Amino acid sequence: MTETSTPVRWEYFVTPLLLHNEAQILNNWGAQGWELVQIIDGPAGGNVAYMKRKVQNA
16 A cells, blocks of 8 residues: 655745845744745835745645
């Protein structure tokens, strides 16, 4: 008999990243289980952070 594993499910969050105290902001998100995927330049200036975390109880 073979075991089938349940695929990991993710939820995503996109947020502007203020240009002051970026490390503290990212650490706060990390403390809530969010993992930084990417930071890009936002369309109106500034940065945009893409975050993900595993869906709980899925």
